[in-house]
Amino acid sequence: MVSKELKVTNEAGIHARPAAAVVETCGQFQSHITFTKDDVQANAKSIMNIMLLAAEFGAMILVEAEGPDEVAALEAVEQLFEDRFRQE
Amino acid sequence: MAETIDFSRLEIHRKRSLPMRDFFFRFKEELSLTLKTPESSLSTEILEPNLHRPGLALAGFTEVFSNQRIQIMGTTEWFYLESVGPEKRREIFDRLKAFPSPLWVMTHNAGPHDELLKMCKEQNIPVCSTARETMDFCTELQDLLEDWFAPYCSVHASLVDVYGVGMLYVGESGVGKSECVLDLVERGHRLVADDIVNMTRKGRSIIGKGNKILGHHMEIRGVGIVDVERLFGIRAIRNAKKIEVIVELQHWREGENYDRTGLDAINTEAIGISIPKVVIPISPGKNITVISEVIAMNMALKMKGVDAAKLFNEKLIETMKGKTPSKDATRLSTEVHE
Incomplete structure (x- = not known):
């Protein structure tokens, strides 16, 4: 299992479009990936789960990945956060 | 694997003409048409789904005259021809002889003037009367023609x-x-x-x-x-x-x-x-x-x-604005996992 705490860097927060980007990225990996915010854990491959975190601008999210490609998965998620979910 | 339809590359067809005989027998009841010339005059073709009111051409302006369209003679045209007298009418239709149209239609069941009939007989072009009122007739005819000429x-x-x-x-x-x-x-x-x-x-x-x-x-x-x-x-x-x-x-x-x-x-x-x-x-x-x-x-x-998706997203963005952290969201997400 690998994990890392990441900060939401796009101003509107993780709404439907960023959530779709998260699900799309995470769906490419076999590993089980979760986002945890304020003690609430969400499956990163479910768009409704991710949206219900209502992760606003500046929120900290603990990303955890477990599985055969966990390192690559975590890197991809980190890149996605850096790219502001490819939104703006 | 067979590709699905590429809608941008469909073979689009369009009918090029509507033979007058087909038009007349297909729509004569619907449009209340009666033929005022011999049946042999139904040899023309309609080439475009537009109608024309020939008022200006009758008055002498023929530099721009859409004679290839069906000519609609409404009350205005009829009364104009009536007012100028037979001599002038002969002159008008002598000049218009050079501009063949596919069909002339008189609305309000008006009887075509002899000079118009004579010209059309010479050109072998049909003249019809309709019981319908001009605008009503034009709207319906336009619609029928647009259907006929529509790309498909x-x-x-x-x-x-x-x-x-x-x-x-x-x-x-x-x-x-x-x-x-x-x-x-x-x-x-x-x-x-x-x-x-x-x-x-x-x-x-x-x-x-x-x-x-x-x-x-x-x-x-x-x-x-x-x-x-x-x-x-x-x-x-x-x-x-x-x-x-x-x-x-x-x-x-x-x-x-x-x-x-x-x-x-x-x-x-x-x-x-x-x-x-x-x-x-x-x-x-x-x-x-x-x-x-x-x-x-x-x-x-x-x-x-x-738009459900849009409304949901707007609500979500609104929720995230100015909140850290939301009790509401926490409760909802817990429910998802239960």
Whole structure:
């Protein structure tokens, strides 16, 4: 299992479009990936789960990945956060 | 693997002319037409779906005169000709002899002046009278002509009216279009056409119809040809429907990204008209009928101005604004996991 705490860097927060980007990225990996915010854990491959975190601008999210490609998965998620979910 | 329909590369047809004889016998009752010249004059052709009021040409201005269109003689034209007297009328129609039209129509059942009849006889062009009032006649005739000259094409697809929404199913052979359609009909929706759909552009819409010979017959693999009208009754069919959504059925492909939010509507252009498109991946055990009904209802909502995906996202963004952390969101997300 690998994990890392990441900060939401796009101003509107993780709404439907960023959530779709998260699900799309995470769906490419076999590993089980979760986002945890304020003690609430969400499956990163479910768009409704991710949206219900209502992760606003500046929120900290603990990303955890477990599985055969966990390192690559975590890197991809980190890149996605850096790219502001490819939104703006 | 066979590609699905490329709507931008459809072979679009357009009728080039409407022979006058066909026009007259097809529409004479509908348009209350009576022929004032011999039947042999019905040898002209209508080449465009436009009408012309020849007032200016009668008054002497012929530099710009759309004589290739059907000439509509309303009350104005008739009274003008009446007011100028026979001498001037002869002069007018002598000049107009050089401008043959496909047809002259007198509205309000007005009798054509002898000079007009004489010119038309010489040109071998028909003159008709109609009992109808000018504007009413023009609107209907324009509509009939536009239908006749409308661009059309034929596609390998199925068209069903689901809760009043016209859904055109496309997808490679064997993906299950016909089975999906049959299931929808069984649930009370109405079949327009299976396998071949003729699409015609009417104004800003695309109207889909079936093939005359095929009617509402369907081929079901393993069963053969069935007649949907006889099997399910008159409620299960309709003859034409505006196409409002294109549903592309696709075998599930690993790694393909399907629309997850519904925020970015994809549109497909067909005969120059943009139509929303939905791509549905098919996998064993998936109930495509229920999904179809949901697509139809969601589209009906959108047509009423309610976009569920957009409203949900707006609410979510609003929630995230100025909150850290939201008790509400916490509670909701916990529920998801229970």
